[in-house]
Amino acid sequence: MSGYDPKSIEAKWQQVWAEEKTWEVANPGQPGFDDSKPKSYVLEMLPYPSGEPHVGHLKCYAVGDAIAHFRRRHGFEVIHPMGYDAFGLPAENNAIKTGEPPREATERSIESFRRQFREWGISIDWSRELGTHTPEYYRWTQWIFLRLFERGLAYREEAPVQWCPKDATVLANEQVVDGRCERCGTPVEQRKLEQWFFKITDYAERLLADFDLLESWPEHVITMQRNWIGRSEGAEVVFRCEELDLDFPVFTTRPDTLFGATFFVLAPEHPELERLVAGTPAEEAVREYVNRVARESAEERGAEDREKTGVPLGRSVVNPVNGEEIPMFVADYVLMEYGTGAIMAVPGHDTRDYEFAKAFDLPIRRVIEGEDPEAARDDEGLPYPGDGPMTGSGRFDGRGNREAYAEIVEWLKAERRGEASVNYRLRDWLVSRQRYWGAPIPVVYCEKCGIVPVPDDRLPVELPEVDDYAPQGRSPLAAAEEWVVTECPKCGGTARRETDTMDTFVDSSWYFIRYLDPRNEEAAWDKTAAVHWLPVDQYIGGVEHAILHLMYARFFTKALADIGELSVQEPFANLFAQGMITRDGAKMSKSKGNTVSPAEYVERYGADTARTYVCFMGPPERGGDWSDEGVEGVNRFLSRLWRLCGEVEGRDATEIDAGAVSGDARELLAKSHWAIDKVTRDFQRGFQFNTAIAAVMELVNEAYRVKDALYGGPEGVAVVRFATATAASLIHPFAPHLAAEVWERLNGGRVWEQLWPQADSTLLSGDTVTLVVQVNGKLRDRIEAAVDAPEEELLRLARESEKVGKHLDGKQVVKEIVVPGKLVNLVVR
RNA sequence: GCCGGAGUGGCGGAAUUGGCAUACGCGAUCGACUCAAAAUCGAUUGCCCUUGCGGGCUUGUGGGUUCGAGUCCCACCUCCGGCACCA
Numbered sequence: 031m032s033g034y035d036p037k038s039i040e041a042k043w044q045q046v047w048a049e050e051k052t053w054e055v056a057n058p059g060q061p062g063f064d065d066s067k068p069k070s071y072v073l074e075m076l077p078y079p080s081g082e083p084h085v086g087h088l089k090c091y092a093v094g095d096a097i098a099h100f101r102r103r104h105g106f107e108v109i110h111p112m113g114y115d116a117f118g119l120p121a122e123n124n125a126i127k128t129g130e131p132p133r134e135a136t137e138r139s140i141e142s143f144r145r146q147f148r149e150w151g152i153s154i155d156w157s158r159e160l161g162t163h164t165p166e167y168y169r170w171t172q173w174i175f176l177r178l179f180e181r182g183l184a185y186r187e188e189a190p191v192q193w194c195p196k197d198a199t200v201l202a203n204e205q206v207v208d209g210r211c212e213r214c215g216t217p218v219e220q221r222k223l224e225q226w227f228f229k230i231t232d233y234a235e236r237l238l239a240d241f242d243l244l245e246s247w248p249e250h251v252i253t254m255q256r257n258w259i260g261r262s263e264g265a266e267v268v269f270r271c272e273e274l275d276l277d278f279p280v281f282t283t284r285p286d287t288l289f290g291a292t293f294f295v296l297a298p299e300h301p302e303l304e305r306l307v308a309g310t311p312a313e314e315a316v317r318e319y320v321n322r323v324a325r326e327s328a329e330e331r332g333a334e335d336r337e338k339t340g341v342p343l344g345r346s347v348v349n350p351v352n353g354e355e356i357p358m359f360v361a362d363y364v365l366m367e368y369g370t371g372a373i374m375a376v377p378g379h380d381t382r383d384y385e386f387a388k389a390f391d392l393p394i395r396r397v398i399e400g401e402d403p404e405a406a407r408d409d410e411g412l413p414y415p416g417d418g419p420m421t422g423s424g425r426f427d428g429r430g431n432r433e434a435y436a437e438i439v440e441w442l443k444a445e446r447r448g449e450a451s452v453n454y455r456l457r458d459w460l461v462s463r464q465r466y467w468g469a470p471i472p473v474v475y476c477e478k479c480g481i482v483p484v485p486d487d488r489l490p491v492e493l494p495e496v497d498d499y500a501p502q503g504r505s506p507l508a509a510a511e512e513w514v515v516t517e518c519p520k521c522g523g524t525a526r527r528e529t530d531t532m533d534t535f536v537d538s539s540w541y542f543i544r545y546l547d548p549r550n551e552e553a554a555w556d557k558t559a560a561v562h563w564l565p566v567d568q569y570i571g572g573v574e575h576a577i578l579h580l581m582y583a584r585f586f587t588k589a590l591a592d593i594g595e596l597s598v599q600e601p602f603a604n605l606f607a608q609g610m611i612t613r614d615g616a617k618m619s620k621s622k623g624n625t626v627s628p629a630e631y632v633e634r635y636g637a638d639t640a641r642t643y644v645c646f647m648g649p650p651e652r653g654g655d656w657s658d659e660g661v662e663g664v665n666r667f668l669s670r671l672w673r674l675c676g677e678v679e680g681r682d683a684t685e686i687d688a689g690a691v692s693g694d695a696r697e698l699l700a701k702s703h704w705a706i707d708k709v710t711r712d713f714q715r716g717f718q719f720n721t722a723i724a725a726v727m728e729l730v731n732e733a734y735r736v737k738d739a740l741y742g743g744p745e746g747v748a749v750v751r752f753a754t755a756t757a758a759s760l761i762h763p764f765a766p767h768l769a770a771e772v773w774e775r776l777n778g779g780r781v782w783e784q785l786w787p788q789a790d791s792t793l794l795s796g797d798t799v800t801l802v803v804q805v806n807g808k809l810r811d812r813i814e815a816a817v818d819a820p821e822e823e824l825l826r827l828a829r830e831s832e833k834v835g836k837h838l839d840g841k842q843v844v845k846e847i848v849v850p851g852k853l854v855n856l857v858v859r
Numbered sequence: 860g861c862c863g864g865a866g867u868g869g870c871g872g873a874a875u876u877g878g879c880a881u882a883c884g885c886g887a888u889c890g891a892c893u894c895a896a897a898a899u900c901g902a903u904u905g906c907c908c909u910u911g912c913g914g915g916c917u918u919g920u921g922g923g924u925u926c927g928a929g930u931c932c933c934a935c936c937u938c939c940g941g942c943a944c945c946a
Binding site: 509 | 871882925926939
């Protein structure tokens with residue numbers, strides 16, 4: 031047996047797994063379905079195929095594969111599929127630049143991903159592979175769109191949208207980061223367009239409530255989603271403009287400050303603005319202001335420390351609680367998208383209103399007393415956002431604002447001037463994209479019938495071929511005139527197809543269901559298969575998808591459950607969010623030139639080394655900095671294991687009689703069982719792979735320490751052999767090829783078919799233990815004692831110690847603490 | 860500003876229930892093997908004082924609880940991530 035040669039070992043086992051289709055599993059009712067085993071659905075987020083896989087992919091699939099192997103070896107029937115999120119902008123931008131059709135670049139990239147996943151030895155059920163860009167897949171994406179449309183969950187509306195001038199497309203709110211396009215960084219503009227939306231806001235409450243149904247999700251991911259949904263409780267209060275006979279409802283979380291409202295502000299996009307100022311002296315100034323705001327980017331408008339601007343309307347509304355007339359303004363710090371697009375301004379108790387009042391010299395009124403009674407008398411300490419007794423609020427004076435809150439809301443309701451209300455930050459999901467490389471929206475526009483959904487039996491609406499992928503403010507699909515012009519499914523007349531495509535987040539919101547029945551041509555999935563496999567038991571992916579993808583998939587699952595197509599409310603019972611790998615402390619990027627190519631390391635050290643390294647770098651949920659020396663360290667460890675196998679393979683060994691072994695043999699045997707126990711617990715304790723791998727390293731180190739002595743007799747050889755096979759078995763989830771080879775050589779058979787080893791508890795602890803002796807809490811000596819030695823015995827041993835004695839001299843022991851199995855602490859004075 | 864997470868050797872990190880701080884890996888130093896180098900194997904490696912024996916100090920800072928604190932409590936500092944004119 032020669033040196034560790036990962037290339038030949040890995041090729042050998044990859045061939046076995048491919049030929050024997052080792053990782054394929056059958057659905058209920060299909061031949062080969064094993065109903066004796068409990069199921070486990072282990073899933074990593076599907077990759078977006080662009081170029082080659084990077085280290086982030088390696089980490090994600092290495093982590094997921096370790097979990098899949100661990101579950102299989104605990105007797106689970108594990109479904110572990112793979113696919114490609116293949117629609118999207120990069121392939122299309124490449125097409126615009128080079129003229130290469132997006133399909134070709136995408137297919138080439140998929141081929142590269144597929145080949146590398148095989149070279150990494152990831153245990154994938156390839157029979158379930160899918161690509162979201164194939165008509166066989168997006169047919170059903172369109173089918174789901176139609177189901178949502180039927181339920182009123184997909185609707186079309188003219189709306190101000192975020193428009194990226196560079197990509198010439200509309201973006202979802204979620205894809206706008208700091209006022210810029212998430213993809214290309216161009217400042218985003220506002221436009222008004224007819225767009226398709228999904229009514230995710232209908233599900234806001236359930237998306238919040240059903241966090242309770244999840245088994246284990248990282249707390250910070252739940253928090254991020256909760257903040258994103260942004261639930262606020264408050265009241266809707268109606269302010270009336272008598273002159274024009276118009277009611278203006280506002281949403282406020284602070285109805286207790288109603289008496290402090292001294293002015294009233296509308297968003298620049300407010301639909302009633304025109305009516306309020308038409309033909310008045312304010313008209314021109316207001317129009318100018320509104321136009322100026324409209325030209326500004328979201329970034330400019332949302333800028334920090336921005337001065338408050340606005341224009342008075344020359345109109346007033348009446349405050350319902352005290353009948354006071356307060357002046358109206360338009361100002362860009364009020365957003366049309368949130369609440370009602372209008373606010374009551376309470377400068378005494380709201381920072382933004384305060385700044386506006388200062389800028390426009392408006393009255394500021396205190397209606398809640400602060401903690402400092404001195405400050406309560408004048409403007410000092412304002413704006414005051416906290417709680418306290420009410421003041422200047424008529425009959426509510428003196429009451430705590432929190433107590434009076436409900437009463438005020440009740441009073442408003444009785445007066446029909448308002449009611450309790452809940453608002454969400456969450457907006458409906460804008461899914462229209464004026465782009466080519468996506469799933470066409472399955473709708474036609476007929477002059478007679480209006481919006482007509484394409485009937486199910488005419489799906490898929492296939493993407494036509496086009497010559498020019500560059501968008502010009504409309505979808506490139508619009509240029510395919512012979513495709514656009516079609517017949518109305520309802521009346522048979524001439525109709526035009528929708529030329530927008532769907533956001534790719536739609537494709538990835540249901541792929542985990544399609545895996546369960548990927549070749550079904552009659553339905554999106556077989557319900558029996560879905561009932562059997564769902565939910566995903568363990569989902570693994572980057573934390574960058576903590577909000578969007580995960581929330582969209584949750585929304586789809588709930589909507590599909592409501593429609594009767596699914597029987598689960600939550601798609602992912604357990605979520606593991608991996609941290610990002612950096613290089614030299616910085617995020618990897620091609621422009622920085624600090625990328626790490628997994629293929630290069632697989633070529634040089636083998637897939638087992640690359641996989642084990644990314645799991646060893648640190649806790650997988652945290653990020654880590656890539657280190658070439660670290661990779662070599664892991665490679666050294668695997669080589670040591672390999673050499674151990676070679677040494678022990680050719681030597682005669684007996685059976686192990688666990689009761690009879692002693693000395694070094696006993697220690698190595700005990701270390702083996704300690705490692706089994708440690709690795710098992712690290713897996714169960716949130717995938718602490720770095721410490722699990724460290725434990726196997728310790729086992730191999732221990733074997734090296736004692737092996738030469740143990741090679742003297744067949745019993746000793748047997749123990750080294752056992753330790754080596756155990757190390758192989760424990761490292762198998764991370765280094766499956768090497769583990770398979772070592773196991774086959776030493777024990778015969780296949781390591782992945784072995785049940786996970788169980789630690790022999792009698793070997794986990796010896797007859798004696800080492801205890802620490804402290805004097806005043808400081809470590810002074812160690813003593814050996816029988817496991818079951820009584821406390822008096824331990825104290826006697828401690829006092830007898832020479833080293834301890836020095837610290838007791840001339841002092842009085844005032845207290846003795848004995849923790850059996852751990853320590854003795856003598857307190858002296 | 861709000862909401863999360865984290866601060867431990869030269870570096871990545873470990874410490875499971877309040878009980879041996881620094882496991883494992885990297886790096887470094889020394890030795891064995893070698894004509895030599897690489898590879899490999901072995902030893903040492905938190906800091907300070909000490910020839911040695913030994914002693915003192917140490918988990919971002921300052922307090923506290925406790926026989927005993929990296930771990931619990933209070934106050935603060937720094938870094939990272941998310942959200943942000945959301946009424």
